[in-house]
Amino acid sequence: MTKKPLILVTNDDGITAPGIRTLIAVMQEIGDVVVVAPDSPQSATGHSITINNTLFVNKITKDGDATQEYSCSGTPVDSVKVAVHEILKRKPDLCVSGINHGSNSSINVIYSGTMSAAVEAGMEGIPAIGFSLCDYDWNADFEPTKTFVKQIAQEVLKNGLPDGVILNVNLPKLTAAKIKGIKVCRQAKASWQEQFDKRTNPQGRDYYWLSGEFVNMDNGEDTDEWALANGYVSIVPVQYDLTAYHAMQKINNWNF
Template identity: 70%
Template sequence: MAKPLILVTNDDGITAPGLRALVNYMKELGDVVVVAPDSPQSGMGHAITLDNTLYSQKMQVDFDNGALEEYSCSGTPADCVKLALQELLERKPDICVSGINHGSNSSINVIYSGTMSAAIEAGIEGVPAIGFSLCDYSWEANFVPCGPYIQKIVRESLENGIPNGVVLNVNVPKTEDNGINGIKVCRQARANWKEKFDKRTNPMGKDYYWLTGEFELLDHGEDTDEWALSQGYISLVPTQFDLTAYHAIQQLNTWDL
């Protein structure tokens, strides 16, 4: 039987160490094709390119990584998946994996995440999809300890299937001794960013701003992704792209509309 076809993408760019690690883990599970941004696209959310042209270039970043083909794309993470599914791949992939992101995409961060938006785009197109993130923003982050867990999650997803309309958001804790206690299926914690802008003035007298902020955890339940990560567990949150608030429909129907 043919090996599973695995589409690998990310938002940190095609040369990012996290993506290179993910390719190495996936080549042991199936045939790998990479379609990823040609430059960092962090925080792009589900943006797509509408008013500009898209470019894609076939390339080989690492001849020893086992990927069948690699393409860089000038667009966003969501663009990469759209282009892969519509133009670049000869057949529909069996699964799409996005990452490994340099930094957390737990709780509210999933809203802004280019990593997860790439996975969600695949899910919208009916491709089982998972976003992987390591809670370490360093370019020299150690991805080795999470490898067996990532392979386990992908293998289980291929064997059992991911529920329709669901995309998995997986975050791996950064631990001082690189120890991981296991995997917890969780819900997304309620959290927010207390944001502010650092206002500065350039030498020409024009004001400019840097976005800064502090992460504010509003949820101390022991069934959340933030709790799992704080306890040294990998968090696995089933997310959905149907944003309907079904619990509010009955109340809204009482309005005089």
């Protein structure tokens, strides 16, 4: 009998979010699932970790349940760390993070708690994927994502990933029939044009709300933004080695 793969599931929207419930259901079709996720929403926390406060982990399923679930008081990265070092009896065969409520394409990958959880797993030597749906609605329809999420996860389990590589997968807000397929892409060159809405509270103290507009400056047809706009699921291979190798020779020519 073939042993089922062990799959760690996490997210940044919190353990009760509809997106992670969908992801859990899909992963249960593939392997043995353990869930460790934040007990409350942690969107845009990036790769932050908890070092100045204590962490609490609560088991929210019974010992006999097929899937074991734990809520963590910390960040998505905290959740992966505590799963790998304290909860799991062995290193998982796969870590999946999401399904995020909202896009993590292009530059958004930098801020994403969803992707940071996947990156942390990758740093632990675990094949990892971050999944995001381009719909910020809490009641978004995740049904059309299931086939693609399952297919991509199975391919990673079958083929593995190159060392240091994690997959950033974004799914368009479309019905399954209208999704044209999957494209492996590069990250689009885009940014947020940000501004702060300055206000004053009743006590006379100024405060700020961050707002902004996402601007895609990339006309390439090989980017994640193009793929999503044209009805495809985008896969961007990302890495946690941030070295700009192409700049090393030039900087070495400086007069140090």
